[in-house]
Amino acid sequence: MATNISIKLKLIILAIVITFSFIFIVISERSAMHELQTLAKMDHHTEELNVKLLELRKDEKDFLVRKDLKYIESFKKTLNEVFEIKELLKYELTYFDLNTTSLEEYEKTLKLYGKKFIELSEIQKRIGLTPTDALYGDLRAKVHQVQDYAKKQNDTYLLSSVYDLRKQEKDFMLRYKSKYIGKFNKIIKKLLDDNRYTQMHPLLKDYQTSFLALTKLEEKKGFDHKSGILGELRATVHKTDKQLEILTKIIAKAFVEKKDAISLYSLIVTSSIAIFIIFALIVFNRQISKSLIEFEKGLNNFFAFINHETNDVKPLNDKNNDEIGNMAKMINKNIENAKINIQKDRELIDDATQVANKIKEGYLSSRISHSSNSNELNELKNVINEMLDTLSSNIENINSVLNEFAKYDYTKEVKTSNINGEVLQLCENINIVAKSINEMLKESKSIGLGLQVSANTLVTNVDNLTTNANSTAASLEETAAAIEEITSTIVKNNESVQQMSTNSQKVKTAATNGEKLANETTSAMDEINEQVRAINESIGLIDQIAFQTNILSLNAAVEAATAGEAGKGFAVVAQEVRNLASRSAEVAKEIKHLVEVATSKATDGKEISAKMIMGYSELNENIHSTINLISDISTASKEQQIGMEQINDSINQLDKQTQEIANISSNTQHISEQTNSMAIEIVNNSDEKEFIGKDSVQGKNIDLQNFSKPIETKKQTIHKQERENVKVSKRSTEIKENSSSDDEWESF
Template identity: 50%
Template sequence: MLSKMSIKQKLILIMSIPLCVVILLAAELGFNSFLYYNNLKSLDNVIILSTKIGALVHETQKERGMTAGYLGSKGSKFQDKLPTQRDLTDNRLSEMKSFLSTFDESKYGKEFNNNLQKSLDMLTNLSNTRSNVTGLNIQTSKAIGYYTNINSSLLNTISSIAKLSTNAKVSQDIIAYLNFLLSKERAGIERAVGTNTFARNNFGEGMKAKFYTLIAAQNAYMDAFLKVSDDSSKVFYKNTVKGEAVEEVKRMRDIALFKDIDSNFGVDPSYWFNTITKKINLLKKVENYLAEHLIKTINKEIENAIYEIILFGILCAIGVALTLILARTIAFTILLDVDQVKKGLDDFFAFINYEKDDINLEVVNSNDELGKMSRLINENINKTKANIQADRNLISNTIEVANKINKGHLDTRITSDSNNPALSELKNIINEMLHTLNENIENIMKVLNSYSKLDFKPKLEGNNLEGAIKKLEDDVNILRNVITETLIENKRSGLILSQNANTLTKNMDEIANAANNQAASLEETAAALEEITANIKSNTETTVKMAEYGDKVKHSVLTGQKLANNTAKSMEDINAQTTAINEAITVIDQIAFQTNILSLNAAVEAATAGEAGKGFAVVAGEVRNLANRSAEAAKEIKDLVENAQLKTNDGKKIASDMINGYDELNQNISSTIDLIENVTTASKEQSAGMVQINDAVTNLDKITQENAQNASQADTIAQKTLEISNMIIDHADAKDFDGKDEIKIRKSTTDLSYNGNEKRSIEKVMKKDYKQTNQRQKPVKAEKEPTKVYNSKEDNDEWESF
């Protein structure tokens, strides 16, 4: 392409290269500045999103702490504050979702979008978790873990923002902001763990170690923040995070962790929660400051990016203009000198072509390369002019001979002479060359004619030639040897391929039968597993019903225990009443006795009165009879009351024994329910395991069926391979070549004990593995040699396994 261009075009091309470089560099700088500007603009929106996320994390941290205290105190603490905090969390969540409705996630990469979507998906379970917390139906560790996972996912979303920035200062501020958020998150987890611990008034399992870990993590992230952040952020942090709340949190930490006690801390969980919340609110002020500082940094960098775009544009325009002016000046000067040289050469070539009778020499008056070249051309034109005419006749004759050779007549020769010794010598060399070439071409044609008749036994004998003809003869002999070796190898390969195809067909039949038997066994196994799975499910349902009946029995026992307590109390009341009745009967007995005495006195007085006292004597007798009867009745009632009192004391003792029996029965029923629950859990796990085993057996059955199909397909391929091998053997037998009837192969497809020349790579691998297996079985330790598969290209006597 360059050879077809003029010097002017080449100069323009040469000058356009630096111009294009300048333009490309300018475009690259401008484009990079534009990308840098767009990156900062996109970060502006995503930083605003990070502040929304930070606000949501702050509220979920407080909700996590209240939830831990609520669960740790069995619902006695934070029952009034927790609903209000949930409303604050919902408000922050609504604000974030409202911002996301106008937020374009496609600009921020797959990692950012995955973290953001994962956080939103986890937030969908917030209402269910809250319901379980309110009903005390969730473990404290699981509830805290849920909120912690949400916050971790949200903070991971913020951490992916750092990877989006291409500005070092912005990345530094984002990393500092992220480390601060991570430290604040650990403080929030510490609030939740501490609230739960102080509400329980003892450390739960693993909580003390977690307390230590959280404090260490806070300090580590805060140290990272202080190392990465700028001086103004450090100063604001140190001036903000201090005071009574910080000291109180440290004091309560020391009580929990460094007083060698695991319970009875003497710390009110509400006081701990409120105090550490004050400290976290101070951290929130620092978080807000860092977010505002980060936005200011991005805005400042955006202004710098705009300034750089304008500056690069102006400098690039100046550079392009200077390059154009300088290129045009240099090209114009060179073209003037080239034009003079061109006119001189035109006159010279016109003379050579008989267009002019004489030559007008053009001289370039300059000391550069073009001036020197112009003077040198003029000198050689004068020398050449004298010899041109003498050489024209020889050239004409040579052209004639060359045209005949071009048409295939190698027996023609050059007859004209020249005064030029070089041309004369050239003439003799060409004639001798034509003689030698013609003789050797005839020999080669004779051998190639034999090859065309499928007879590859003839070959060219050696001679003293060199160069292309010698190489051509060698190539013909090499072709003969290669064809012979190829035909031998083809026939041997066809024989081996035929043998292997028969073996493969037999093996595929055995594999297909084995796969069918295996499929039948797998079907029986699957049926047995389904029956076992059904039995496990039935056992699980039975244990669930037993657990339900156990709960009902436990409830009935509690009711019976309550009734027994009431019976004991009633027996005590009856005993008190019978005692009172006994006392009243004693009084009646005394009254009856006194009445009897009075009746005796009345009878004596009536007797003293004589006839006038007879009626009174009768009345006195009746009164005495009534008194006696009253005394007897009182005695009978007293006996009955004393007997009732004895029975009441027996009933009270029996009721006490019933209460103790109910307590023991309640404990046994609770133990029985726990055992039933353990059996239920084990049955469910067994059921899940059996489902997995069923799936594995199903997949294995599917694979077995596919193996049977593959074996059938492989058998078909083996049949086709046998046909191809027979075709290869027939084609090889149709040609005549050395060693045709000496090709032999072994009778067996694979023979590990075979030591002959015909090796097969698969046998070498099998034999080496067999030796290594025997070595591993011996007591003598030996290093294992790596198994090496030899390619058929490395050994012409080997056949690659089909």
């Protein structure tokens, strides 16, 4: 019966059987996959529980470290998410009839963990979230009261005891050891037992009460992770880890068991279906193979004819009533027509081969001329000829544009109308290249124009910089010369002061000798007539000393006026010295008058001699004071000399640096000129080419404000320095004029 069934029906029956078999397998697999996915979700939920538990622990750690209330809210939110995941996991365990005891214990433990954390957070709130609130703030206020009181008492023992209390408090805060509480109480007790600090006892008791209240809460909270609520939290967390591990093992075991069951079921069903399909295929294959072998022999004979292996072809066996027999009958009808058509096709193919060889060599003018009875081959011939016409036209278009490119004219573009595919992409790419070249040339010309403007500006600025640097160098040279003149003047003044000191010593010696002579005058008044000449000589010496002292005070007044505000005191002293010199001159005149009448007035001469001795003593003291003042002036002059020498060295160093800046600016000017030449060359090179937008290109704008500011600042600095140089030159000239006009000082 199977031999009368067509191959199509046989294949349909076999396809239906295979289709239903695969549908059954797919349904079974989807059911199994659903169960495996559910088990995988359960495993994923356990991992989520583990992650959420880590998040809870993170929030716990963050709260303990940062004392921020936002971590409490985050803890509560995460805990609610854990309970939601737990409900899903409980439903899935129930679906597979798995034990939920571990999950229920995990829920109880987690609730306990949340309760302990809330209790811990409440204790921390009572302790204080910041150093200024709750017990923290209260303790700080109390300890500051105690410390302020101790500082006001000015008692070293009390202050050291208070600092020791703070040390024990800080040690407890850092290490959370109970021994520091005992040390704290011991120090407090010693202060409370001391009757000297009775007024301080209330403050100490308040301080102790606040500290002990804080330590009790810290102890309840836990000094470490093994005590107090912290220890309970650790134990709870470890318990949840174990429960979650047990739950994970249950889910993993169920997953393995379900996977093994599904694998065994799939193997049995798949093997049964495969055996049935193989048996059906063998039966159908035997019947179809027999018909196909005969059909194959006929086709081989026909293909041998087509391939020129034989000159004739035999008809196929068309006795069967199945599809193969029907195909053999149809093939036999077309074998004769095929003989004629194959010959024409061969002619057309030979012609196409010749045309293809020409195209391969690069010639596109050849066309296919032969025809065939096959519409497809004729259509292929027409399509190939049209393709060659279109390709030739496109290549001519492309060549025309490329020839213009070779002449540096980039304004042309390839026409893309009625073009598609890779040729269109080629034409578009050529047009894109042309646009890119146009943009590049526009950008190049724009950069060249902008660079040209910038280079011109740079040349101008560098030229200004060179001019200003040279001006600065010249100004510094003038300043150095003025400083050297000032230094020379100070050295000369210092030498003059030294000479003044030497002359003052001589004056002091002369005053001492005058005093000695006055004493001799008193003891030898009886021989006054014989000593008149000596007295006259003494009077002449006194006149000379008075004259020189007057000149000295005059020069001291000039120096004080030159010193300005700082020399006012010295001017007063100079005036007093001048007055003293005047008085000395008056005394000398009086002594001279007394000598003239000494012969008749010996007794009066003795009294006058006594007065003269007193005048000499006062003169000696004043001369001593003058010597001290001259010594001070000498020291100040030396210091001024050292300072001016240092200023002179600095000016010389600055002058050297300015010369280097001038050299650098000169080199920079040469570089800017080269840059300007390069910019001009870029613009000229761009103008030699033709491209779109060539005449509308503008130079790129460059912000030159940052280049002008330093130049302006340099100019202002130079002007300021020139003004200073003028002032120094004028002052130096004044000093020289004063020095040259002081004839009396030069004579002294």
